[in-house]
Amino acid sequence: MKRETDYGYQIKPVYTPKDIEGFDYQRALGDPGAYPYARGYHETGYRSRMWTQRMTAGLGSSSDANKVLKKYREMGQRGGMQVIHDRVSCSNIDSDHPLGRREAGILGWPGSSLLEFEELMEDIPLTGQSITVLGSSAPSPLRLAYLIVLAEKRGVALSEIHGSVMESPFENYMGQTDVQPLELNLKLFLDVCEYVIRNKIRMRAAIISQHFQESGGNNAQALGVVLSMLKEICGRLIDERGLDFDDVATLPYELVTVGSRFFEEIAKIRALRRMWAKLAREHFKAKKEKSCHLLIAVHTSGRTMTYQQPLNNIARCAIQTLAGAIAGCTALDNATFDNAHAEPSELAARMSLNTQHIVAVETGATDVVDPLAGSYFVELLTDKVEEEGYKMLAKIDELGGMIAAVRKGFITDMLNQEANKKFLEIERKERLVVGVNHLVIPPDEEFEVPIQEVPPDSNAESIARRMEQWKKTRDQAAVRERLSRLHGDAKKGDRFNLMPAIIEAVRVYATAGEISGVIRMARGLSYDPFEMIECPFELHQTACA
């Protein structure tokens, strides 16, 4: 069995003061609340603010997802909600698209119109909790527009709403795919980020390493990749959109995957805080102290949730949740014990949320900030993962930054190699996983866990048919007029911000497929990314062809 970190550092049987010789507390860690923030941003940690405890929702129709969100609130999820798009709306096509009607609502929320968002949020407050809706990069501007329009309709001040609805274009290369070209996703992502910053909207942009790690990437690579992503996006918002770093720094939201290698995961998060603080201060010349703080949420690893003996996953989830808590996260969402089988059942979701509540109130882990500080082992691991992370950052810098690295295939190649390495490690029993390659039981001794099925009356076809019917009831002239304006704006170059025109189109219930379609056309692309349907509107000025 290997005794090494996932990035190949050989772990010794014992650590002593010699391993951290020259360790300078103030320089390496600082007190909690002080630069370089390795120990966290709050002097009193969770005593001043408990992490946001939440679960992912999204399956079946919007009304189905709404019921789940309400159920989660009953289970004690009050600080924030998190919804994931289905595969259809992730690609900015509608549920009545020929491909949409095959899988609308199957693996997430079918969020391709304001109508769906209104149903999703029925009787759920927009304020007093963080609103997180993610899934892929392409729908980012739509999600923000849904939120803005719904807030207006409810008479809620936009300044009262916070959360995260934007997702970086890099997720596309880390297993969170949509079908939009990189250039278009990047342009729209910068548009939505610029819009949020200029209008002082408290919405965060997910620039996250979660998918990178869930697709196989190791801890050190993840640090290098996330720093590269942050550097690229912040740099572009400053250089191309004329924004100030201290405003841009309010934007990023980092979701870190935490697996079962307890100490290494804690070290990674401590290192990340320190690396961001240095990037902010030294590279971007931050003027505000707050700009050195990176919002870090934790996702306990779905990848580690085994198909075999799913109840074992409850133990894994608890260990990972404790690691996330000790590392000092801002929010935490769990993979569930049935993760390798289906979307979370009510039982599995309750189990995961309760795991968080148990860690929060029963273990004492939340009484003290950064309790592992000063451990020879943990400080050494923090330094090591940081050192290796910086090597990856330097390599990506050499390639010309994150976008260049993506275009050169560097990121996908690296992920493939790592995923293959991890598979072989398990197959060769170099890493043991109980129930998978260690202490395996025969399939007939396995027992079935309850599987969450899509409710029969809201299958993909019925979601599609509803969308088809509903489209006919809209004010067609208004939809056409707003889409024509958007089409015109989309021809005005990459730096012309499309958010105002997108918000106006969403307001009259233009759909994801339509909005994305006319933007694509203005850029010389086909209306439909799959080239199966034509633009249903005659756009003003420019013919739809």
Add this chain to the structure above:
Amino acid sequence: MNAGTGIKVIVTMIGLDGHTTGAETVSMILRDAGIEVVYLGCNQTPEMIVDAAVQEDVDIIGISSHAANYDQVIQVVNLLRAKNIGDIPVICGGNIPRSRFGSLKGSGIAEIFPPGSSSEAIVGYIVNNARKAYAAPIPEALRAS
């Protein structure tokens, strides 16, 4: 290892599923076993997969499913049968609940490899069940008992 020399297989995602890690790892395993892999990647409809199977004249089709879109996998089997090439076995891997195995196999899916399946099991199945005879003899270790 060259147990699979002469066999040609499609490995593909189906529908809008983007969880490619499994498909890419399986492609590596199969190539290491000497099998020729045509990897189609994401956003493949059942129609596209069957067209590719005809064009590439493959011996077996492997579909990676992590998005609960089983209906589309069954659709592949039905389309192959309609084209009179139903003898190309369709196998499937991914996070498919055991409770679904019966209905999927009943619909013509030849075999299902859930997470944790070994390279040996996957390669062995393909070597023994791919559509046509091929150059290399089946090694003793992989021969069906």
